[in-house]
Amino acid sequence: MLLLTGAATAAEPSRAPAGQVVKVTGDRVYVSIGSQQGAVPGAPVVLFETVSLPTNASVMARASSHEYVPVARSFLIEVGERVSYAQVELRVAERLSIGDRVELVVGDRPGAPSDEPRDGTGEPHDVIVGTSPYKTDSPLLFDVFDPIGDGASVLHYRFDGESEYARLALAGSADGHYHAAIPPEVHRARTVSWYLTVKRSDALTFVAGNPAQPARLQAPREDVSAAPIPEWRSVSPERRAAQLGYDHARPIAISWGDPLGFSVYAPPPLKAPRVHYRAAGDLTYVREAMQLEPNDHFTFTVPPDAVTGPAMEYYLTVEDGDGHELLATGTPERPIAVSVKADVFDVGAQQSRYRGHRHRLAAFGEVVSFGGDEFYAHWEADYFYRLFSTLYRLRMGLGSYNGQGYHLPPSGGDVVPSEQNTVGVAWYYGYSEFEWRFHKYFAVLTKFMLGINNEGVGVGVEGVLRIGDELGLNLEIGGLRAANLGTSGLFRLNIPAGRDWMFAGSVWVENLPLDEETGFRMALDANWFVSDNLSIMARVGLAARTIDRIGPNVGLGVAGHF
Incomplete structure (x- = not known):
């Protein structure tokens, strides 16, 4: 059970030395108790000495609002433990920050010191409320300590969905404890709203x-099996192991025929982690011991021939210091599922990335001038189809290079631009392109290109390596070689700008x-989705041969997507 509000009891409880919150991740609050040795707030591992706690100990954290927030009660902590944590409600964790003061309080249902400022809500500060985790198939328990009620x-x-509050009187006991339970048969939604009223000076006062x-309180969409921690709260089996330092990153999805790897962190006293796996639909699990790696990590790999679709299921076990x-x-009843994809790419998801289109018709033309009479015009028209597999795209088209240039002198040296040295060129070709x-x-x-000019038939090849997402930031490095035409090397950086613009900076030699x-x-290229x-x-x-022979490079293209 988790403490939600806290305050002073009639008798002042004893206290151990104060510490501080050193890390808050989700609903897990890491606290240092006792004398710290080089503790750094927020560090992944904080070194400190701890004190041994009795079972009725509670950790109280002073939040930035100067109120005391009960963090946890009766969680396991041992002398010599390096990092201690408490599992709390997310809304409690959100009120804590790294560096908040932590005070260890020992006593019967302790609260915050009576001389601390109140939070201004008008609630009595001598009431402590605890609840059990809300599950739609279990009673929702309330435990209220009201010593002067x-x-x-x-x-x-x-x-x-309900507009009216139901009322339930709390049953009391001689030691100031009051209890109530909302039975599971009246649970009608995943979320329940609640508050308490107590009597003070013949007037009703709100609590919590x-x-x-x-x-x-909100019930999880799928409850996991739980085992009780005495007196206060229930935790899932995964959290029980996590209290002893266990950690595991779950695999999300793999491709058919790939190995399925597992990795866990299980420091002492944990030992002997095991993987229990099966193909979805099988009735039995295969049980395998994990291999010890450095730094208390353990790994195991399911061989590719045992990985089948549509999913693999597994659960993991570890042994504690007593061999349990x-x-x-x-x-076993609710294993973790890992999707096994029959192909590397999900066709539906891929097509949606390209605005729902798999086809494209396009045309592009450009003029490259090196100054004077030296230039060439290049155009291409193409159609492509996306297959959304390892062979991702197939493109087919035709094009041409037309222009004129200067021959190098037969004896070597620099080109001498002249009308007599000017040579015309034309090359018409068809091509097929494959994207892997x-x-x-x-x-x-x-x-792959096949073309013709006045010297006959010639072939050409071009290759481009792209690193990065085609629709995101990516780098392209490529080269072209065409018979009777020449060689070209490419370096291009593509930069997206929102959904409709893509810019590119390119250099060719x-x-x-x-x-x-x-x-x-x-x-510089600019591509705009109208x-x-x-x-x-x-x-x-710009294009250049030498510092004296420079000319413009301009181009324009249009594409239809369907």
């Missing part, structure tokens, strides 16, 4: 909320179109 405490509760701002086997992750995508962030494009003198060019079915691309840049 007159037995008139009432629980008010309602479930989501009020009709307008009640406390809330603990359920650490999942249970081995991962979302790694692809290889291979292009090439000796097109005569396969003789080398030059370079650089350009709509989901239409995009426009523009290019502007």
Whole structure:
């Protein structure tokens, strides 16, 4: 059971030395108790000495609002333990910050010191309320400690969708404890809102909320089996192992035929972690011991031939210091499922990334000038289809290079631009391009060309390596070699800007179109999706052979997507 509000008791409890909150992750609060040795707030591992706690100990954390927040009660802590943590409600953890003061309080149902400021809500600060975890198939228990109450405490509760609160009187005992239980047969929703009223000076006072701002408890969508911790709360088997330091990162999905790997962290006193796995639909589990790795890590790999779809199921166990086997992750009745995909890519998910389209028709043309009479014009028209497999895309098209350039002198040396030295060139070709995508962030494009010019038939090849997501930031490195035309090397960085824009900066080193003198060019591309079915691309840049021979590079393209 978790303490939700706390305050002073009639008798002042004893206290151990104060410490501080050193880490808050989700609903787990790491606290240091006792004298610290080089403790650094927020460090993954905090070294400190601890004190031995009796079973009625509680940890009180002073939040930034200067109120005392009960963090946990009766959690396990031993002398020499390096890091201690308490599992608390998420709304309690959200009120704590690294560096908040922590005070260890020992006594019967302790609360915060009576001289601390009140939180201004008007609630009596001598009442402590605890609840059990809310599960739709179990009673919801309330335990109220009211040392000066007159037995008139009432629980008010309602479930989501209801406008009126139901009333339930709390049954009392001689030691100031009052109890109530909402039976499972009246649970009508996953969320229950509640508050308490107690009597003070012949007037009713709200506790843990009020009709307008009640406390809330929410049941998990799927309850996990639990084992009780004496007196206060119940935790899942996974949390029991976690209290002793266990940790495990769950695999999410794998591809058919890939090995399924497991890794756990199980420091002493934990030992002998085991994997229990089966294919979804099987009735029995295969039980395997995990292999010890350095630093108290254990691993095990299910061989590829044992991995079948549509899913693999597993649960993990460990042994504690006494040799008792603990359920650490999942249970035999409710194992953890790992999706096994028949292919690397989910076709539906991939197609949605491309605005629901698999086809494209496009045309692009550009003019590259090196100054003077030296230039070439290049255009291409193509159609492609996305297969959404390892062979991710198939593109087919045709194009041409037309232009003129200067021959290098037969005796060597620099080019002498002149009308007599000017040579025209034309190359018309068709091509097929294949994109091989081995991962979302790694692809290889291979292009094969067959063309003709006045010297006859020639072939060409082009290859591009892309590193990064095609629709995100990515780098492309490639090269082209075409007979009777020349060689070109490419370096391009693609940068997305929102959903509808993609920019690219490119640099080429090439000796097109005569396969003789080398030059370079650089350009900036802008690709704009006018709509989901239409995009426009523009290019502007410079091309140069030497410092004296520089010209513009401009291009324009359009594409239809369907």
